Amino acid sequence: NAGVMQNPRHLVRRRGQEARLRCSPMKGHSHVYWYRQLPEEGLKFMVYLQKENIIDESGMPKERFSAEFPKEGPSILRIQQVVRGDSAAYFCASSPGGIDTGELFFGEGSRLTVL
């Protein structure tokens, strides 16, 4: 049973380019979360999605960032016109939903470096 799969594991972009990070949740999981970890900091919630719906995007920067979880395919976190401050590890997590455990299953992360 594959875990949460994230790709790419490492991504290098120049300022102004776009970054796309993909996340396939665990089989049977319908809830996806994106978290960001800046250097020397904890993980910060960005967005919570279910299939075709954004449930909570209170942690997303207002500009340049967007997320989707289409009916088919992985969840995508998209960062337009990247800046150096976007350099971070982006973690996706999933859960089955409907079970009130609060436990999330994390992927290995995508490390974005902006030059």
Add this chain to the structure above:
Amino acid sequence: DQQVKQNSPSLSVQEGRISILNCDYTNSMFDYFLWYKKYPAEGPTFLISISSIKDKNEDGRFTVFLNKSAKHLSLHIVPSQPGDSAVYFCAASANFGNEKLTFGTGTRLTIIP
């Protein structure tokens, strides 16, 4: 505004001894608390959790204690083993079972053989 705080960035413990990691929180709405363990270049993995209706939860070598009046929780690992060397994150959620977690900044635990 750091609602979940881990004031010790690092901790070193001799193998076989007890490791105690601490966490404080400020949001009274938090009612479910989790500990995650993270190795370098990997994602966090769930370790143990506790709801606000309990003050202790034990799972093998790991025990989590919750002091609601002090808004403090701790993770005890005994006996500590070299494989426990990792970064430990405390996390909290409001409205029990809500999976939107607020994380602390982590404590790097090093077990000395």
